[in-house]
Amino acid sequence: MANTDITSKVMDGMGPHGTKVGLLRVLGPAHVWALGVGIVLVGEYMGWNFAVGKGGAYAALIACWFAGILYTCVAMIDSEVTSTVAAAGGQYTQAKHIIGPLMAFNVGLYLVFAYTMLEAGNAITAGYLVSVVAGMTGYEGVLDQRPFIILVIMFLAWLNYRGVLATLTFNLVITAVAFVAIIVLFFATSGIIGTGIMNHAALMEGQAALPYGTLGILAAMHFGLWFYLGIEGTTQAAEEVRSPARALPFGTLAGIMTLLIAATLTWYICTGILPWEFLGDGVNGSVAPLFDAARLSGSTGLVWLLGFGTLFATLASANGCINDASRAWFSMGRDRYLPKWFGAVHPKYRTPYRSIIFLVPIALIFALGAPLDQVITFSILSGLLGYTFMPLNVILFRRKWPLDSIKRGYEHPFHPLPAYVLLALCAITYVAVFLGYGTQLIAMILFYVVVSLWFHFWRYRFVNRGAQFTMPWPRPKGY
Template identity: 75%
Template sequence: MTQSTAIHGEKVSLLRVLGPGHVWALGVGIVLVGEYMGWNFAVGKGGALAALIACWVAGLLYTCVAMIDSEVTSTVAAAGGQYAQAKHIVGPLMAFNVGLFLVFAYTMLEAANAITLGYLVQTVGTMAGFENVHDKPFIVLTIMFLAWLNYRGVYATLTFNLVLTATAFVAILILFASVQPWGNEVLKLDQLLTGLPYGWLGVLAALHFGLWYYLGIEGTCQAAEEVRSPARALPLGTMTGIITLLIAATMTWYVCVGLMPWEYLGQAITPLFDAARLTNSTPLMVLLFIGTCFSTMASANGCINDASRAWFSMGRDRYLPTWFGAVHPKNRTPFRSIVFLVPVAVLFAYFAPLDQVITFSILSGLLGYTYMSFQVVMFRRKWPLGTIKRGYVHPFHPLPAIVLLLLCSTTYFAVFLGYGTQLIAMMVFYIVASLWFHFHRYKYVRRGDQFTMPWPRPLVY
């Protein structure tokens, strides 16, 4: 438990204390809340069948993401995940943008989780007869508590995530078994399952929120500098994580569309909790309330971990002020980055509507996935198989990269259909940030310190 990494020659460095279970808990913990809320907006866009198609298409997209991430991250085992990969494989400007993609994707997801938890507590309080329960204090307290937990240490943080995530996943399994999916006594799929009310255009629009089933699984990369064996733990944790999510997503869809009309399901805030309420089973209601709370907390907890690692890595490399690159001398955590991002998450959770926050998170993630499709091709060209040691080699190259790029392109159009203004605003923001980095911040970057991996010169150097 006392091993540490000396990457970049830091006097006080991050601890290597995590195993494959922690990696699984980080990836699945961030994402599993997508089964408890958010995915169902896809039903409102195109109907129940459209949401199922979006679920499986997005599952294919994220399987490609997981395969690519497993190879590159097990080789570039440094904090910052995709940011560190971009720094070594592409260059500084791309790395800066990827770092921002990561920070905004996880911070917005953290805000969405806090909004959901506050709404859930308010709803249950009202049901219990407490009319004056407000969600805002719970939003702030959730973010503050989880930030404090991250501040204290990564091992305790992700062990806590492991317990929360496993409980939330078991709750989905129990709900699925309790509604007797082998019969029609509880589920009314024959009555509630409609066709495509908005045609195939609705299927395309639903793809936008289909990503919510899996958004964040790529966050396993952020643990690269803190796992004991990156070559083993990262691929194992990531690939078992995507399998877990594919199972949970399909079961969630099946239960919810069998209990609720698609018109209601498409705008529900907590669909799995609503499904438990419709079974008229108090134990199931309690279990799914706990599962929803645990999933939102696990997701927000993992998001704080991942966003702070990306921000910390950028500060350590001077892409941001070096003040952010500090490690706590006792807790061995990037404490300044953790604290700095707290008010950002609170502001968005306090003032932005849930669907807007989800959209900002999805768009930032989508930009990162698009970059990954090019990155893995460049990685294989610069360092072909056999030239450097890899912890995992993903099969069928370059097919996953091509499929990922095609699916990302389709999803951009799907997002534009419903949130075109937000898409344009996000693109403008990243362009302005790139100009700031190029003309102002880049002069502070030490170009000779960028390449930290012990690799031979790339073939296309």
Template identity: 70%
Template sequence: MDDITSAAAEPDRLRLLRVLGPSHVWALGVGIVLVGEYMGWNFSVGKGGMIAGLMACWVAGLLYTCVAMIDSEVTSTVAAAGGQYAQAKHIVGPLMAFNVGLFLVMAYTMLEAANAITVGFLLDTVAGMQGQAGLNQQPFIVLAIMFLAWLNYRGVLATLTFNLVITAVAFLAIVALFVSVQFGASAVPLDFSAITTDPLPYGWVGIVASLHFGLWYYLGIEGTCQAAEEVRSPARSLPYGMMAGIMTLLVAATMTWYICSGLMPWEYLGQAGTPLFDAARVTGSTGLMILLFVGTAFATLASANGCINDASRAWFSMSRDRYLPSWFGAVHPVYRTPYRAIVFLVPIALIFALGAPLDQVVTFSILSGLLGYTFMTFNMVMFRNKWPLGKIKRGYVHPFHPLPTIVLLILCSTAYFAVFLGYGTQLSAMMCFYIIASLWFHFRRYKFVRRGDQFTMPWPKPQGY
């Protein structure tokens, strides 16, 4: 892995293919996130009750709408693999870029592990319904991650086309369940009496605490930025795909809360492993149970598939710029994928999927994501100050600046407090991990970075330079 060998320069002669359109961007963003409607979000109900869960859904939706608006402007201008990492290296500086890249890799790798855990849990649940309790989940976890890594290895177009199909099926399954329940297909009627009898079982602090897992409804939508170097028209595809994605998720999240909260007691819902599938079981309809089983399986696979794509692009981009050993920055000569980055991250995902509890893995992913969103607030302000409107060409200009940035920073600060209420030790451990990683980069790795080579955008000098 010597950074000065001639082999290290080999990957630079190969480029990722520009083959994606807006629908693929939508499939990447929604595909990663839609699993949040099928599992994980319901822990917010357990933290504060039904009303708290709904408020967390909408407040988190506002947070991610701000994320989508900010990312749409910056990424349509900085159209390079690595997404927020590429933004940081152009706008802020090397140390911030290294940390942002690490946030992305860890957020997506942990989300991939959580998806694999859910696949195993879902199959175990179905086996238990057939009288075969105690299914060994580990082979299915390994098989899911290995298959999706192979698919990513073989090419991005096939990978995201696959995501487009299974994401659409998973979304339509939620719509079908919602419509069916509304038209009386459920053997159990919708019951929201808990809203009036016990609206806030843990008081107002429960609302704050519920925001922690409310983020799971939308976590990963920012991953659309990772495809910036592989879309045919970044200025059009990235804003359209991302904004369409956040609107899709807002609708799906609200329908999910409505169905599950109406069919199941909040005490059970707050700790369920597969809430939408459980809601389908409550209806007593075999057809809906099969449909939601397929939807849950497809949502988890689509999310894990997109996570492998995004984590590998972030790792690849950092390696290409020598923030990490450049050996990982290789592009496959036939499939034109960052194959070494894909393969390297597989065992990391497997370690967490096989050895960590679901809520811990989810929290690790959420915290890494939150750190990335906090960076966006400073990044957006610096971007507008250094290159004001009219100085460089932007593919999209988000309105109301700086209001979305201020709102995002306030909501991120609230979310940190929400995580601290339940997972303070893990929050402290993660901050220590990123501090140690920053020190390693500063003292051991920075000397390999070629600052001049990493600036790929044809921009004028910043304002006040």
């Protein structure tokens, strides 16, 4: 085996980038969990319920579990590759080493847009929540949500600017509170403790069962991804964790297990309390379904708990998104895929500060200028393209560097079955997005075709060829 052991105490797999100041290695497995779950948990607090609107409550449950299988494959595949490619940029850096520069450029953009759109969606939800709380506390006018949306994005960008340890420790605390809030709501409303208020049978009878038939199950897969979208973001912390080979697989796999529990509980609570048409309309009906479920519980304590839970989940997610999007943008700048100005690290705080600041106005444009379902769809589509890349990536990874050539921190089982399952589920989800949002899907693909041509025929001339390959790996098999 070549001298490429990522688990080595003396070699961490980092390669030279020519930068004088690097990112700080200060994070542990709990921070990785907090980054992954923190980004995603907001998907239980808002957005997933569009799946109910697209197919009904049962369709949303089936989508939840199929999307759970999709993301379990993502987490397994990602854990293996990331435990070996321990550098900022996550899947972007993986693609650069395994498939090639153009693929890497596209993957970098998938990451930036998926996270920046998710951040915008979080800010919209936080603004909505403030307006609801204002109404509940006696304000009679129509509250302007825009200042709160701007405040959320600016505050979290500032936090990210100041340092990664404080940012992700903040995430760890508020993510834990948001997760516990879901558990408390489940016990308080299900009848396990006290009197239950669930009424699944009555709320799902008649046309409410499967309003669009089996086609609705397929359509619901579109927003089923929202239960888990972003868990793959754990890889962005690879250059800042103390032990990437151990912390990244542990944090990622613990994260997906947490989310599978939270997603199923969320579906159970909301469909047992809220009528499906109201639940399924995340723009005119239930913007924050768990919060709405708490409102119908009749408990002031639960309303406050889920109000804070929703707010914390949106903040944790937006916080993690700023962290991840800026790392991906920074990595592309460092490799000259984007102007090198973005590849700078703050001399004092050791953060990719220029990338953090640059992405703030973009998030604001989307948060203030587009409706929530469009923003979410844009994020999901970018994520989906990234998931389509992953099976190709791991198949080529195993082919170019077989198990006996590089020591992995984690080896995912049953290869290549998870890759094929993931590819099949991605294909199904493209059809699901096509049902209802086909124009946006085509616009998005055309965008990536145009930027790919722009990169290949123009931008790539500014990129060093051999210097991009920064991992201490042997020559790939077959080259």
